[in-house]
Amino acid sequence: MIVCTLRWQKQIKRSYEFDVFASTYWDKTTRINRLHQYYFGVLKTLDPSDVSISRRPASEPTSVPAKPTILVSEKLGEAGLDVLRKFAHVDCSYGLSHDDLCAKISMCDALIVRSGTKVTRGVFEAAKGRLKVVGRAGVGIDNVDLQAATEFGCLVVNAPTANTIAAAEHGIALMAAMARNVAQADASMKSGKWQRNKYVGVSLVGKTLAVMGFGKVGSEVARRAKGLGMHVIAHDPYAPADRAHAIGVDLVSFDKAISTADFVSLHMPLTPTTSKIFNDDTFAKMKKGVRIINVARGGVIDEDALVRALDSGVVAQAALDVFTEEPPAKDSKLIQHENVTVTPHLGASTKEAQEGVAVEIAEAVVGALNGELAATAVNAPMVPAEVLSELAPYVTLAEKLGRLAIQLVAGGSGIKSVKVVYKSARGPDDLDTRLLRAMITKGIIEPISDTFINLVNADFTAKQKGLRISEERVTVDTTPDSPIDSVEIHIANVESKFASASSESGEIVLEGKVKYGIPHLTGVGSFGVDVSLEGNVILCRQVDQPGMIGNVGSILGETNVNVNFMSVGRTGMRQHAIMAIGVDEEPDKDTLKKIGEVPAVEEFVFLSL
Numbered sequence: 106m107i108v109c110t111l112r113w114q115k116q117i118k119r120s121y122e123f124d125v126f127a128s129t130y131w132d133k134t135t136r137i138n139r140l141h142q143y144y145f146g147v148l149k150t151l152d153p154s155d156v157s158i159s160r161r162p163a164s165e166p167t168s169v170p171a172k173p174t175i176l177v178s179e180k181l182g183e184a185g186l187d188v189l190r191k192f193a194h195v196d197c198s199y200g201l202s203h204d205d206l207c208a209k210i211s212m213c214d215a216l217i218v219r220s221g222t223k224v225t226r227g228v229f230e231a232a233k234g235r236l237k238v239v240g241r242a243g244v245g246i247d248n249v250d251l252q253a254a255t256e257f258g259c260l261v262v263n264a265p266t267a268n269t270i271a272a273a274e275h276g277i278a279l280m281a282a283m284a285r286n287v288a289q290a291d292a293s294m295k296s297g298k299w300q301r302n303k304y305v306g307v308s309l310v311g312k313t314l315a316v317m318g319f320g321k322v323g324s325e326v327a328r329r330a331k332g333l334g335m336h337v338i339a340h341d342p343y344a345p346a347d348r349a350h351a352i353g354v355d356l357v358s359f360d361k362a363i364s365t366a367d368f369v370s371l372h373m374p375l376t377p378t379t380s381k382i383f384n385d386d387t388f389a390k391m392k393k394g395v396r397i398i399n400v401a402r403g404g405v406i407d408e409d410a411l412v413r414a415l416d417s418g419v420v421a422q423a424a425l426d427v428f429t430e431e432p433p434a435k436d437s438k439l440i441q442h443e444n445v446t447v448t449p450h451l452g453a454s455t456k457e458a459q460e461g462v463a464v465e466i467a468e469a470v471v472g473a474l475n476g477e478l479a480a481t482a483v484n485a486p487m488v489p490a491e492v493l494s495e496l497a498p499y500v501t502l503a504e505k506l507g508r509l510a511i512q513l514v515a516g517g518s519g520i521k522s523v524k525v526v527y528k529s530a531r532g533p534d535d536l537d538t539r540l541l542r543a544m545i546t547k548g549i550i551e552p553i554s555d556t557f558i559n560l561v562n563a564d565f566t567a568k569q570k571g572l573r574i575s576e577e578r579v580t581v582d583t584t585p586d587s588p589i590d591s592v593e594i595h596i597a598n599v600e601s602k603f604a605s606a607s608s609e610s611g612e613i614v615l616e617g618k619v620k621y622g623i624p625h626l627t628g629v630g631s632f633g634v635d636v637s638l639e640g641n642v643i644l645c646r647q648v649d650q651p652g653m654i655g656n657v658g659s660i661l662g663e664t665n666v667n668v669n670f671m672s673v674g675r676t677g678m679r680q681h682a683i684m685a686i687g688v689d690e691e692p693d694k695d696t697l698k699k700i701g702e703v704p705a706v707e708e709f710v711f712l713s714l
């Protein structure tokens with residue numbers, strides 16, 4: 106806490122207490138300037154010489170993080186915007202061109218889109234590392250380049266549930282409207298005609314509906330179609346049969362579904378496997394006169410093939426909400442086809458769904474910017490909150506062990522494989538190590554590259570750098586109250602800067618534990634040590650003899666380097682020992698040199714955290 110006294114024309118006007126941005130600004134002038142930057146908008150007449158500052162000794166200054174900026178590139182419900190505005194600067198710039206989006210994105214921490222914004226690799230490149238989260242206010246994430254997001258360490262979250270019913274209702278609406286020529290008859294009447302014979306429709310009751318993709322929307326469509334008296338079958342290679350049976354739906358093969366249905370309703374995501382899955386071949390297998398509804402994604406249909414199937418009468422009608430290109434060309438044969446009913450991607454467009462989606466995505470994005478792992482993460486493992494809080498100190502331990510390990514490798518690179526051993530009283534199913542593996546990867550890679558590593562891109566980056574991280578879980582007989590007893594990092598086939606860190610098998614080995622919530626280094630090579638990992642670490646190998654702790658301690662003390670922890674591990678009395686010293690500051694070169702010159706010190710290394 107800083108106590109700041111402000112004066113106008115040499116009179117003391119007021120004292121304020123501030124949290125300053127960063128506690129590292131020790132000298133008074135800098136701090137005054139810092140406060141000026143913060144308050145200048147309010148105190149325009151203030152001159153730096155009119156501010157006196159004293160640091161309140163009793164408490165530590167805390168940092169005031171700057172508000173993040175969230176760019177919303179498509180219309181989002183007000184309730185969602187309210188959630189965002191409480192936390193961030195919100196820039197609602199709807200309808201940006203791709204170039205304008207790229208120009209803005211490096212000033213944004215998060216981006217919220219619907220299906221109309223293409224979040225390409227170019228967007229991630231233009232973000233220059235600032236973009237942390239992309240929120241998709243809806244289900245389909247085919248407009249976001251997930252591979253690029255992952256490579257750039259950007260989390261992608263979606264809002265997968267709030268528009269399900271809206272989409273299902275739209276599917277049913279399109280099916281009924283198509284079957285009874287509602288749109289065509291409406292247009293005809295509005296052009297002054299009265300064509301009762303032309304628009305004779307077909308009934309839904311008793312007809313077979315094939316639901317292709319029995320997920321959230323597909324199953325809701327199935328439920329509603331049953332209520333309309335239809336016979337419903339479904340195809341979904343990944344859906345559990347009992348969920349389908351529970352609502353009286355049979356799961357069948359793709360060919361069976363398309364060849365027996367009178368109506369085919371599409372509800373699968375657009376993926377490389379489903380792209381153009383409805384094509385000349387598949388239309389040829391359908392019953393003549395079949396009717397097709399698509400509220401999923403335009404790309405699952407080969408649209409030229411659909412036009413051919415409509416022209417030949419194999420497909421009697423189609424009702425489409427989604428298109429390969431959106432908006433489609435005005436003269437598109439498909440859109441203009443008299444047997445086709447179209448809507449401009451309205452499946453999710455109800456007031457209720459849009460408010461729900463907006464809140465769902467706003468909460469996910471705010472949570473992600475706050476460092477929480479989102480439950481709807483698309484490109485990162487989802488770790489439940491309770492697991493996360495239990496693992497928190499081990500996450501810190503994992504990263505620090507990684508950082509220490511890489512600094513022990515001579516040359517600092519050239520590592521091909523790292524083995525991590527988790528010792529735990531819990532069974533393997535009870536121990537989620539993805540987060541720990543990611544943090545070890547972060548600790549190992551960040552000091553030797555300019556890549557920022559997080560849970561999103563850790564595995565990808567390790568693979569890209571040719572680093573294989575293998576994991577082994579060893580069950581030990583300790584208390585299962587704590588998730589992990591110890592974490593070990595083994596790096597094989599590398600030379601160590603500190604020979605004593607290599608075990609008998611020649612691997613660099615470090616072991617760490619969490620004690621009272623604080624990460625500790627507890628093993629180096631074959632030596633047991635115990636040093637809390639709160640600052641930097643000096644490792645010294647020495648001949649075990651009296652006075653060593655005092656000797657090294659006083660060299661550090663002479664240059665005001667504070668020792669926060671010290672421990673000695675030895676092979677035997679008066680034999681070799683390793684002294685592990687935790688230091689708050691980084692000693693200068695001369696101080697380190699003096700430590701190396703202590704006669705009993707055989708080797709030493711400074712490791713910064």
Ligand SMILES: NC(=O)c1ccc[n+]([C@@H]2O[C@H](COP(=O)([O-])OP(=O)(O)OC[C@H]3O[C@@H](n4cnc5c(N)ncnc54)[C@H](O)[C@@H]3O)[C@@H](O)[C@H]2O)c1
Pocket residue numbers: 244245246265268269272317318319320321322323340341342343344372373374375378379400401402426427450451452453454
């Ligand atoms: N038109 C709209 O406005 C609108 C609104 C909501 C959802 N959608 C789209 O609808 C689709 C479904 O959404 P959802 O929320 O039900 O998603 P979901 O993930 O709950 O369901 C998709 C289902 O498709 C299945 N599937 C995957 N590959 C398949 C394949 N090759 N064949 C058959 N099934 C396959 C999956 O197993 C899953 O059960 C998505 O494409 C989504 O983008 C569109």
Ligand SMILES: O=C(O)[C@H](O)COP(=O)(O)O
Pocket residue numbers: 219220221242243244245246268450452453454
């Ligand atoms: O995938 C979805 O959620 C739907 O296609 C809705 O897309 P929209 O948010 O652009 O309406």
